[in-house]
Amino acid sequence: MRLVVARCSARYTGRLTAHLPLATRLLVVKADGSVLLHSDGGSYKPLNWMSPPCATAVRAPDAEAVERGVTEVWTVQHQKSDDRLEIELHEVAHDSAHDLGVDPGLIKDGVEAHLQELLAAQIELLGAGHTLVRREYMTAIGPVDILARDGAGGTVAVEIKRRGDIDGVEQLTRYLDLLNRDPLLTPVRGVFAAQEIKPQARVLATDRGIGCLVLDYDAMRGVDDVDSRLF
Amino acid sequence: MRLVVARCSARYTGRLTAHLPLATRLLVVKADGSVLLHSDGGSYKPLNWMSPPCATAVRAPDAEAVERGVTEVWTVQHQKSDDRLEIELHEVAHDSAHDLGVDPGLIKDGVEAHLQELLAAQIELLGAGHTLVRREYMTAIGPVDILARDGAGGTVAVEIKRRGDIDGVEQLTRYLDLLNRDPLLTPVRGVFAAQEIKPQARVLATDRGIGCLVLDYDAMRGVDDVDSRLF
């Protein structure tokens, strides 16, 4: 990994065309050839970048560029597309290289898949007498997270989100429309389950006769641990 | 901006829980307090990060941590949420600080707005006899990209996307529902126009009687250039 702090300007052409006026920035060149151009603020997203696979060609500036104070020109070309990042370097304040080695990567806990798994295992959270039909029930427009049956034998389609937004309600609505066309399933009831359900989503769901279920991840995981210990 | 290259492990708790095993990484501390933790590969997204506003507290490791080789512990706490990033530093290979100043930011040349502009100028792409009513036709739930009239005098609402996804069809459906309540406009036909239309989106659109139009950006721009030269 090479770290360069320099005054520079940049120009990107590819899926769009954009440019960066002259300013001091951090340039990171990773081992895989990818390049990041960071300012001293904002979020984790660089101002400009090139994803791997790509290659950087360094050349001396032409006379006109020298006149403007350019000391070096980097052309970062993507290997599989015509995306290109051209960087003109002026004064270089820092330049160092480091061997980082391979990274074991991030390990995550508690995503939507886990919520689905937990709810499938604790399907009675939908109400007493509920039984699991299957997870990822496939339809023509995508998989329903959980399909269940209630105590009375009615079908229940469950959409699970970490954060219950209006989009999730729309998604579940589409599934319900489709499922209710199937004479073997109809009537299908909908349940929108999430760790947190936004007020607008709750209003929309309620208006459409869709039930809302707030999932307590920690509690569900706790129960799951207890279950695990039983076997 | 502070740049640190060090062997470190990290733990993030917040919207999810995750951890990074011990490895050598780049830590970037920006002027606004945000922290990025980069490996020497992958994309521009850091392995872990904390967005501003946040503050970092540095403390000495406890005896147990010293035993494990930890030399310093950083606790990066978000100011407005309970998101927290805890980093244990081991050997530090590099540590430097740089004053970058304020960045003027990226200047983009749009593609999205351009598509709308081009289709408005080439409205006959909707079919012979079509005329433009107006772009960005305002409704209570947002602007319809293009409102047009077909050869028979019927109203046509057009939703334009670069990538035609199922969400875009939903959006257009909402507009059509609303527009069709207006007795002066109804019946309003829908056209979903995009550079690329996903199969599921096409199925949904067709099912709802919405037409699909694939836009050839380069061809449209070419025509536009020719038009430009004529005037």
Next chain:
DNA sequence: TCATCGATGTCGCGC
């Protein structure tokens, strides 16, 4: 390889 979908999405605009 291609398509779909989630994301600690982030970013920017309008209300």
Next chain:
DNA sequence: GCGCGACGTCGATGA
């Protein structure tokens, strides 16, 4: 500040 749509979205997963 919130809601909503776009993104050079990226990245994982299943067909």
